[in-house]
Amino acid sequence: MSEAAIQAGCRFFAGYPITPQNEVPEYMSRRMPEVGGVFVQAESELAAISMIFGASATGTRCMTSSSSPGISLKQEGISYIAAGELPCVIANMQRGGPGLGNIRASQADYYQAVKGGGHGDYRLIVLAPATLPELYKLTQNAFDYADYYRIPVMILGDGILAQMAEPVELTPYKPILKIPKKDYILDGCQGREPRVIKTLMLNPTDALVTHNINMQKKHEKITADLQLVENYMTEDAEVVIAAYGMTARVAKGAIQIARDKGLKVGLIRPITVWPFPDKAMMEVAKTVRKFLVVEMSNGQFIDDVKLAIQCSKPVEFQGIGGGWYPSVEGILEKIEEIYK
């Protein structure tokens, strides 16, 4: 992920140590100086995200990464960055919560990631990779999405994704979007009018309402443009597992065994969890008998699945909070139980 960011032109990184993502700032501290970028070990996540706010205001591609407790602290800055319509990339390698929790993998920050997290009406584009090659590719794309839509993009991973090893081809970065000229950056007003980046909007009295409307229009556009999803053996499936990230990967293992046993099971895996791939979900809902949601939490992602399919089919659940991860056998057992 770190190298993907560097390849995509990320030249500013600020972070604060937290397991399980320390490899990211460690790598960045070595790599940034080599490419003429800036690495700062911040005094807290509050400071780190504020540094990202400043870095983004200069037009520099920038990134921070953390894990659950640290992401909670970053919510202040994320809200300001979203309000200021500035681009950046934020990685959350989720760990068990709430509180200090544990350092096992988790997906319990789902609501926080996709419903806003900080104060105010705003959204992040949230990408949920399931493999390291996908993490590599999505990290590069994340910088394009961020710049193109002027919005913070979150990479929502987990402790396993952050610490596993897997072969990745370090392909060079290829832009996937044409980035508009950055006409908002603060680099001194020599030869132009001074610019201001601000989020306080008192005057005129409807300025903040207008700003919110404009932001909602942007969110609508992203929702229309960008619903990424993987369908795996869904065409003839009677039961479809809905899962994202690492959980989906385990689910695939279970599906293969189920198929060998003659059970028609498939997988739908949102790659963007915001915007949520409603259309693809609804499509699957037309032909399937039941859904099974598997997630590493007590049930957050399941809400979006039910909303997407408008409760048109039964949705079963397998998940638990506190840093639990699913096993192939466990998922298989559940499939057999609900398949009838």
Added chain:
Amino acid sequence: MEFCRKETQKDVRTHYCPGCGHGIAHRLVAEVLEELDVRGKTIGTAPVGCAVLLYNYFNCDIIECAHGRSPAVATAIKRIQPDKVVFTYQGDGDLAAIGMGETIHAANRGEDITVIFINNAIYGMTGGQMAPTTLLGQSSTTSEAGRGNNQEGPPIKVCELLSNLDGVTYLERVAVSTARDTIKAKKAIKRAFLNQIEGRGFSLVEVLSMCPTDWKLTPVQGLDFVNTEMKTVFPLGIFKEKDGR
């Protein structure tokens, strides 16, 4: 208060109360930026506090930061654009309460920025609550009986505190409550910007400033409060000066 027309200042009325120190401090910063001819390469930060609207008065690039986070924001801007002039402008709640962590660490890293710290011993914008720099015995809306009667601790002396950090280059406390003080304040501010332009590291100027409104005093009494009460607790002078980091 009305500004004189200067390139770095906009020709508008400010929203500050009569007798407020912010207008004077703005004027000094603007004059210095103009004299150093750096307006076109300056990026300032607006705090959360009465000076949040400072982009309405300064004719240069400004970013409005979350409460207390200006030093972190400024750190990034300056590290990425070392040839630019970056300053923060912060009140005592912003700098010494919610943003103390950001202040100390930016100072200790020796970030090449200029910090203008407006100490008016009160939370101005929110209506006169106790600040970290409120004097012992001073009444506020959250310490009506006077600070010190309810375990609030004594006021924090920012220059003295930061002077212990080896990473800091320049610290001076000034006031804007007399003409002589104001002239000295301008010299200190100029020095703090020159330090940055010459790459010498972190400079902070603490400005003892008036908030007659929330002190419940007249503008003239406000000047007296700084001259008699505040200067006793917060002595003026240079607390640190180094040639470089």
